[in-house]
Amino acid sequence: MNLQDYISKVRTLLSYKVFTFICFLILAILLYGVLFYNVKPQTYDIELFSVADKTIRSPKTIVDEEKTKDEQQKAADAVEKVYTFQKEKEQNRVSLINSIFDFVTDANKEIPAHIKDKEMEKTDKKTDKERLVDLKSKLTSDVNEDVTKSISDAVLMDLLKATPFELEQTRNILNSQVEQLMGEKIREDKVRQYQGRMEDLIRDSSIPTELKSAAIALGKYAIVPNEIYDPEQTDIRKKQAMQSVEPIKILQGQVIVQEGHLIDHESYHQLELLGLLKSNPTIKPYIGLGIFVFLIIGSLYLYFSTFRVSEEKKQNYLILLSLIFIISLLLMKIIGLMADLELDKIGYLFPAAMAPMLIRMMLNERFAFIITIILAACGSIIFHDEITGSVNIEIAIYILFSGTAGILLLTNRNRKSNILQAGFFISIINILIIFFLLFLGNGQFTKMEYLYYTIFAFVSGLLSAILTIGLLPFFEAGFGVLSTLKLIELSSPNHPLLKKILTEAPGTYHHSVMVANLAEAACEAIGANGLLARVGCYYHDIGKTRRPQFFIENQMNIENPHNHISPETSKDIIIAHATDGAQMLKKHKLPKEIVDIAEQHHGTTLLKYFYYKAKEENDHIDEMDYRYPGPKPQTKEAAIISIADSVEAAVRSMTHPTPEQIKNLIDSIVQDRLKDGQLNECDITLKEIEVIKKTFSETLNGIFHSRIEYPNPK
Structure with missing residues (x-):
């Protein structure tokens, strides 16, 4: 039983809203817990006029109101009467x-x-x-x-x-x-x-x-x-003098107490003002962290609430996204704890592109960009340069650019080697980002520090690619996610089921390949998943391998067996290939999307030939008995495969078809499907149907183009 099965069991016990609420609540608690230590103010048990046993720096920039008022009063007192x-x-x-x-x-x-x-x-x-x-x-x-x-x-x-x-x-x-x-x-x-x-x-x-x-x-x-x-003018000048006094600030990173030095009134007052004394704790950082977590979880909730997929998919996406985010957050935390090794800028080692690449490959780009922004915000808190409660803008920019590069560079998602290639380019971009930040700050760094930062950036990019390749199979198996790599793996001719079709039903295999060409082109033309359509076509007729000789494309040099059996038996055999195929695919644990295509590619269409043949024998035949059990196509890919399957078979049966004949045939088949209500349950539009028809015509014309007749040489 995989992780998805456990989730399904829990889902059956809880309603969608309760399950989603629990998921977001757990995610919020984990996020708050991971970041809690990084915002927790570090306090010291210090007494006035004692000797400091360590150097204490200011964790934040704060205005010393009392001292500022004193300076303002001094400035006002220095103003002469007008x-x-x-x-x-x-x-x-x-x-x-x-x-x-x-x-x-x-x-x-x-x-x-x-x-x-x-x-x-x-x-x-x-x-x-x-x-x-x-x-x-x-x-x-x-x-x-x-x-x-x-x-x-x-x-x-x-x-x-x-x-x-x-x-x-x-x-x-x-x-x-x-x-x-x-x-x-x-x-x-x-x-x-x-x-x-x-x-x-x-x-x-x-x-x-x-x-x-x-x-x-x-x-x-x-x-x-x-x-x-003139008391009025004098008062105005005093106010101007007070306003001209710059606020007295304790700057972030400023040394408050030097190790071995006496803690005088001034130092003690600054420690008290910063909330660094155990006798004077503050809860503001915890409230701030709570607001931060609320904003992140609230943003995710709003996005998921507007995401147009089924509740089951929405929950799977939520859990998948949460797990990837938590893994990235824990990696970030572990690297943050490595700061004890006294390696400066250790945060640059974090594989910032891992989560965006995983999410892009399994979900979509929008989710990947959202998680990149959230990780950048969390990284700015975790990698706080040893100043508790501060925000590191540099590391936020680094994570943001590195994650975005991972999303944009993963252009060809059809090969694992492309992930490694993307990781290499991400490393180069990481190095450029780091040097941009270093040079912009005009800091003084040694050659060894520059070498460290370059190594960190390079390792970050490669580690992102390696972790993406390593974790991808676990998420695919655990959640049944049909990623691009999984589809490429399924499209291999070495797959046992494809070998079975090729050897036992070669005509069906050739038909499936032709349908795949049509469906993929049409899907890409309307923005649907072309690769899913192609792989779905490869497997959609797998059920025909149980009785291959009963399907016309496999009847080579043999008599049609349907001539010797009743129309009812023929109907049962033909209809069974859809349900048999779904069972075989489930048995071999193929993804649900592929199984759905096998079940839905005929919808509830009527077996007209055998229906009318049976009607000749018995006028009281029920039409519903000669329809496929369905369901009707639920997705654009299934709908396109359904039409492509009929179009390819019909065109193949024609002798030397002309472009006009192909166009009329496609129009006829599509019109028949629309009248029969076969496309009513998917979100395909009439405009997209016109694009599909045009794509089918162009593709088929390219396949069945007329040859030019050359004159015979004399």
Whole structure:
């Protein structure tokens, strides 16, 4: 009992959905288990201020948020305060001084003219007070700034007592000094300094002595800060400074602790941040691996759910694909564990093209490309350059290109020698990929390292071919997979069944070869499996070897035995060749696809000759008794062989057929099959049928072409 039989037993106990779910679940668990160690963070039992017993490198690149914030704050603190120079304040302060002098001048003009000097002397005290009150009232109400709070009454009285000439002289000098000093940038902390300069300038000026004190007071009052602190702009510059600070990163591969060195606060903080301390474990890598496995299994599930084959085949493909993938994964893991040998880039030894070539030969190219991408992703985790949790992009590129090369270079899948040839070319491509990666990285390598990498690449390609050849028979036998190599093996004339046909029914053998030529050409024309059709044709009439003389192609120089038996007996003998052939093929353990062709190549067609012959004897004959038991053709290959079988026999019976006669005959046979519903159970289209008819005509015209008649020489 082979592996396929065990699978069939399990399948009978479970529904398709349950069986598929279990397969995907097992695959997910195995994938997670194999990659678990490679993503598991390596932790250390380390204490602050202890001496490191080994060198510890960072397994990943991470931002040190705390240190980054400290550096950002330092940058912000280093930003100086932003001050805005308000040029307009110079004119404002000059205008304020002028306003004060204007009010003083107005107050002096309001003294009644009829008051005599003596009367003024008598009423002077009262008049000064009245004028002062009036002046202060105007200064308070008409000026934006309450001058009276900063200028004393004594200063105002000095101004009120001055003559118009003295006021004008003082005004001009004071305005000039205010313009001069306020034209410079004055911050809050320099106001006193500039007020002192104002005082010195006024003392050295030509202002009347009795007004100098008042002028000094007004001059100092006019000096105010004109370079003002701008908190908004300062805040913007601080933020810009903080943003300009590059994040402080601990880089992947960076040495955190050197062997024999003391573990200080900085090193301990970095170890803690990286999750390398046993006291501070992290689960993020496990979650990441779970997401990775989910994506892979989910992608496979979606692809299989849209794959248009029977549920039984779909399950076989799933198990086959899973086994090849697991074998490749285990090989990858074993080579990854060889890193202890201290051989750099040991991952290049992995036979990356093995799985893609196996899957292409037994399934199809699309599955092969999918498995190549998945293996490349897994390889990037397993071969992580001794940095746990990291991803090796170089090895992923290497596996991806090597696997793709295996798929593309396996152009002729009909010989095992071609697999070895493909393996040799894969080795060359592997070497080119490695040197591309090495030179692109501009690293410094010794000649011995270059030699190691070349050997790894060469061995990888050849090992892929050798393992493919070695494992292929086991998968073919275990799963009943009909690969191209298996078909080539079955097509050999040395096969016992083909020898049996050749020796016992040579006419049938010749007929089978002719049908094979027709069927293969038609299959290739519509994109079906031409090789399967050819090999199926070789065996489709194997049942005729039990009674070869009852079939017309083997009746050479003998009388037709059907002339001496009843139509019913003849019918049983003819119909039996399909079921007998299927039994013989099963007995010799030929693939199911070949057995199906033997069973289906006549479908449920009617044996018209014997049916009408029997009807002549008994009008109540049931037509169903004279039909083949079927089933009808289920695949394109079986349908094409069914038509080709009838076409070849019909054309062979014609004498010197013309192209037009061949075309009409093919059209008639195909039309008869369509009307009889023989092609209803396969997915062949009307467009493909037209291509098949055209191919049959071209092939038969090439076989039965007319010879050119040369004139006889005189």
